[in-house]
Amino acid sequence: MQQEHRHRLLDAGLRRWQVGEIAARIAHLYYAQYQRTADTALLSEAFVFYHAVLDRAYFQDADHHLAPAKHLRFLARFLLVALLLGRRSHTVPRLASDIRTLLDDSKKSFQDAEYKEWKHVVQEIARFLRADSxxxxxxxxxxxxxxxxxxxxxxxxxxxxxxxxxxxxxxxxxxxxxxxxxxxxxxxxxxxxxxxxxxEPCGSFALNDGYSAHDESGQNQPNLLKDLRDAALxxxxxxxxxxxxxxxxxxxxxxxxxxxxxxxxxxxxxxxxxxxxGTSGFCPDTGENVLSNFNKFDISSLSHTSSKENKxxxxxxxxxxxxxxxxxxxxxxxxxxxxxxxxxxxxxxxxxxxxxxxxxxxxxxxxxxxxxxxxxxxxxxxxxxxxxxxxxxxxxxxxxxxxxxxxxxxxxxxxxxxxxxxxxxxxxxxxxxxxxxxxxxxxxxxxxxxxxxxxxxxxxxxxxxxxxxxxxxxxxxxxxxxxxxxxxxxxxxxxxxxxxxxxxxxxxxxxxxxxxxxxxxxxxxxxxxxxxxxxxxxxxxxxxxxxxxxxxxxxxxxxxxxx
Structure with a gap:
């Protein structure tokens, strides 16, 4: 919609980075709804919006308007969605690299404590990607x-x-x-x-790697949810x-x-x-002791004392x-x-x-x-x-x-x-x-x-x-x-x-x-x-x-x- 009415929006004073910020908020709303409903179609919708913001470089000229922390939050949220959808070939490495680069370039913009927090996030991402090989x-x-x-x-x-x-x-x-x-x-x-x-979704979104049908020049599918949701699942x-x-x-x-x-x-x-x-003589090799001990345990009078003998x-x-x-x-x-x-x-x-x-x-x-x-x-x-x-x-x-x-x-x-x-x-x-x-x-x-x-x-x-x-x-x-x-x-x-x-x-x-x-x-x-x-x-x-x-x-x- 915003592409079709781009000139009217710009004439009204809306900046390109503001369009991207709105799209990023919509993406986050889709992700939050996915968390509540477990509908992966909503997760895929979030991916489409996040990817459009990144691929069309809405934040490219927003250095003086968009705080680095807000840009980093956008990238981190997009990375989480991409990981959940398994977009490991291109999107995940790109986002991890962008987060690391943006943090290094914006170091002077952060207070020491805030910079250390984001540095810890970067380290978490690196460890996570090593485990999720x-x-x-x-x-x-x-x-x-x-x-x-x-x-x-x-x-x-x-x-x-x-x-x-x-x-x-x-x-x-x-x-x-x-x-x-x-x-x-x-x-x-x-x-x-x-x-x-x-x-696992098996519709056209999954088959097309999630975003090949949504590029800068083309328009989105008229009914995107039809592509994302598999009614048979x-x-x-x-x-x-x-x-x-x-x-x-x-x-x-x-x-x-x-x-x-x-x-x-x-x-x-x-x-x-x-x-x-515990300190009640429990041993992984003696399950019988566990059962015997718990059979004597009165659930109705549940009270965990601080006594180490009864722990x-x-x-x-x-x-x-x-x-x-x-x-x-x-x-x-x-x-x-x-x-x-x-x-x-x-x-x-x-x-x-x-x-x-x-x-x-x-x-x-x-x-x-x-x-x-x-x-x-x-x-x-x-x-x-x-x-x-x-x-x-x-x-x-x-x-x-x-x-x-x-x-x-x-x-x-x-x-x-x-x-x-x-x-x-x-x-x-x-x-x-x-x-x-x-x-x-x-x-x-x-x-x-x-x-x-x-x-x-x-x-x-x-x-x-x-x-x-x-x-x-x-x-x-x-x-x-x-x-x-x-x-x-x-x-x-x-x-x-x-x-x-x-x-x-x-x-x-x-x-x-x-x-x-x-x-x-x-x-x-x-x-x-x-x-x-x-x-x-x-x-x-x-x-x-x-x-x-x-x-x-x-x-x-x-x-x-x-x-």
Whole structure:
């Protein structure tokens, strides 16, 4: 509109930089609305407006009118939108460079304190982009029809099984680690989870890289939303992002969300934070002690005393100077189990949240719990969260990349074709686990509901892959502190030691030539991984029923394909 009436606007005294400022405000409004509704079409609209302001250089001649801080805020907001949309090829590097250059050129315009704040932002951006590397963006983190099976093709439980048809409707994503990788208030782990819980747009906007149809000389499409919104896609679940909230604020938000949750809805709560072991004799290897202790814990008289003898394991959501207002205990969540909850706890004290199972107030909660320890021998150092994000969250959001990093492969030698082939093999394994789950007669009813929602289903299957990988990986083999857990328990047919899980992990490991790094009791190489005949190995040297041939791990490794 402003292009069509440019002369009238200029005659009225409106300057070019003011037009850009208005467009930038509109873009920010679209982004704020995206935060409230989770509609990625609004995020794409924000990108279009931001890109128009930058590409048409509306602020080029505004040096004397536009404060550098305001220009930097525009670039930083645009960068956040570009990151969420995955515009890593051109837009993100350009914006990061522009922010750094503008800050250096405008140093004299800032007070020392303000300059240091923006310098810290530049450093945050650099760390964030190192963690969000090109290898991590080989495929969309969102549910993509190009990589994930269409929902109408997913296997479901038999019609004879009672099912309520719960749908993921709302999510709370909360994260805090000291000195963690983040940009603004978005940590790298929450950044990945946000996208993992959305549907990848497949309309013309996505196909055209978002802005090729909107250049300086041309006019915008008459109905831009028609290009951006994919009517065939299910709506994204609502998302609330909390960074370093007080426990009071967190519980207030959770209470409100539970009240607003639709009758057929299920809420996902993601907590990623430093754990406090407590001083009650808790140990990651003795889950029974955790359950026993919490069974004696009277929830109705919830009072966390300062006595160190009775201190329970908790998560730190903020600095430790204000312990009472910043630590969250498993018992804090129990009153909200009157509604269906899907809990993802990524912390060294995640094991403590097992105590919730069996004490729910009405609805059984589904829980995915991270390992309590991270092994440096497993390719992730103990403080990896500060550099590249959580290993557990990475397995849930980017399982193939997490698998490669576990093997010590940073992806620099993996081309697009090889990556796509590996994704196909992983999808084949995930589908086999899914088929086994839906056919199981011992599958808990809450997991039946989870399998009915494509986004939650994908998280569950990736969790099974993560658990099987860590259980079979030699540096973490049979070490419970390195193994993720879930509640309620899944059927034994998908246990990490089952033949199905071993063959699924071997399929992917053999493709990377890494089968020898795993301890397989019964493994099978597959024709689509290796051109040679399928081989089965048994650590005891004897074949099981239905196993055609035995071999050693080294034989499998030598015959495996690699990059």
């Amino acid at each position: 090109p290898f991590m963006n080989m495929r969309p983190l969102r549910y993509s029809y190009a990589f994930d099976p269409p929902p109408d093709t997913l296997r479901t439980v038999p019609t004879t099984v009672k099912k309520r048809g719960l749908v993921l409707s709302d999510t709370i994503l909360c994260s805090y680690y000291p000195n963690e990788v983040k940009f603004t208030d978005l940590s790298i782990d929450v950044f990945r989870m946000v996208q993992c819980l959305e549907w 299910p709506p994204n679940p609502l998302k609330t992002i909390l960074y370093r909230p007080s426990v009071t604020h967190f519980l207030t938000v959770l209470s409100t969300k539970c009240e607003e949750l639709p009758s057929n809805g299920i809420m996902l709560i993601y907590l990623s934070a430093t754990g406090e072991m 329970e394991p908790c998560l730190w959501l903020g600095c430790r100077e204000t312990e009472g207002s910043n630590c969250i205990y498993p018992g804090d969540l129990i009153p909200f189990t009157r509604r269906p909850l899907f809990l993802v706890i990524d912390s060294s004290t995640s094991y403590a949240f097992k105590s919730i199972h069996g004490t729910e107030r009405g609805e059984t909660s589904a829980m995915l719990l991270s390992p309590s320890s991270r092994s440096s021998a497993a390719g992730f150092s103990g403080d990896s969260t500060r550099h590249s994000g959580s290993q557990f969250t990475m397995f849930l959001t980017s399982p193939l990349q997490a698998f490669c990093l576990l093997l010590g492969n940073n992806g620099t030698d993996i081309d697009r074709d090889a990556y796509n082939k590996a994704e196909e093999l992983l999808l084949l394994s995930l589908n086999e686990w899914a088929a086994t789950l839906v056919a199981s007669s011992s599958l808990h009813s809450i997991w039946v509901e989870v399998l009915g929602d494509p986004l939650l289903r994908r998280l569950l299957l990736r969790f099974i892959f993560c658990r099987a990988t860590h259980s079979l990986f030699k540096p973490t083999n049979h070490k419970t502190e390195f193994l993720p857990t879930c509640m309620p328990p899944l059927p034994e047919s998908v246990d990490a030691e089952s033949m199905l899980s071993q063959s699924c992990v071997l399929r992917v490991a053999s493709f990377f030539g890494a089968a020898s790094q795993f301890s397989f009791a019964e493994v099978t190489t597959w024709p689509d991984v290796d051109s040679e005949e399928a081989v089965v190995t048994s650590s005891s040297g004897s074949a099981n029923k239905g196993v055609p041939e035995t071999a050693r791990d080294s034989d499998i490794s030598n015959s495996s394909s690699s990059f």
